[in-house]
């Protein structure tokens with residue numbers, strides 16, 4: 001077992017909220033370590049590179065794009081636009097209703113990095129100490145703070161701990177600790193099946209970047225994913241599909257190939273024939289918070305334990321990328337102002 005030197009703050013989960021928090025704490029001079037079970041940072045704002053016939057395209061199988069309303073998010077957007085890793089994707093996403101494409105009136109900017117949504121996490125995490133493939137299985141209070149133990153035997157100790165993972169996944173980590181777990185137990189999430197596909201040819205006659213599906217029995221989102229990518233880079237046409245929560249629940253235990261075939265068949269009914277080069281399916285068990293924690297973050301000063309994430313938001317615009325960022329930044333402000 002490797003026990004590392006004590007840190008000021010350990011953050012479980014390198015999603016956007018944890019990374020936004022970590023970046024601000026590091027800027028304030030704190031020693032921060034993030035632990036994430038995945039092979040890369042960015043959590044649900046994630047991207048998979050799908051390749052076929054020597055062609056490759058990043059597909060955003062989690063967050064599709066993001067919007068910015070708060071000054072701090074707008075400043076982050078400006079940072080990305082100036083550095084070139086971010087682009088305004090579109091201002092208009094029509095909806096599909098009963099077989100008709102209805103244009104969106106009065107649209108607003110939707111941002112998406114040309115290299116994929118996980119660019120957001122990579123940019124926020126620049127210079128931060130992040131341990132990947134580090135699945136935390138237990139979090140316990142020790143003299144002087146907290147110890148996170150990973151499934152592979154690694155452990156990290158710090159004076160304070162912050163949880164940036166979907167609330168239902170927090171509960172088993174804290175079961176041994178003498179803490180009230182009801183704030184986490186009250187939070188609920190919808191699941192989502194996502195299917196990505198590389199195509200031989202673009203959808204015939206389509207001029208939309210994506211469709212928001214209204215009242216479709218299976219699909220809630222169809223994106224012509226290549227429209228997000230750099231217009232100058234060579235790319236292959238691609239679709240990203242997201243299923244409705246109720247359809248996902250009915251098919252939660254289906255295998256990936258079955259789900260990909262079923263959702264692509266639904267997509268054909270909507271957009272016409274599709275000739276596939278390659279496809280994949282990904283199941284998000286915790287995709288969208290439906291019952292949230294009603295504050296931007298949590299912090300227990302007596303236990304030096306905090307939490308943040310998109311499920312912590314009073315924002316009427318809902319749990320999304322901006323809510324995750326604001327949650328991390330709000331907790332950072334609380335921790336740096338306090339001491």
Ligand SMILES: Cc1cc2nc3c(=O)[nH]c(=O)nc-3n(C[C@H](O)[C@H](O)[C@H](O)COP(=O)(O)OP(=O)(O)OC[C@H]3O[C@@H](n4cnc5c(N)ncnc54)[C@H](O)[C@@H]3O)c2cc1C
Pocket residue numbers: 012013014015016017018035036037038041042043044045061062063064065066067134135136137164165166169192194242284286287288308309310311319320321322324
């Ligand atoms: C299908 C889908 C579509 C979406 N579309 C949009 C959209 O269009 N626009 C928008 O703004 N938002 C969208 N979202 C929401 C957006 O992705 C999230 O709001 C945001 O990414 C949440 O960030 P977070 O930091 O709160 O949590 P997460 O991204 O969930 O980060 C949690 C991190 O914790 C890690 N983790 C979990 N358990 C452990 C453990 N035991 N040990 C170590 N690490 C662990 C995970 O690997 C993950 O990296 C979408 C989400 C999904 C799933």
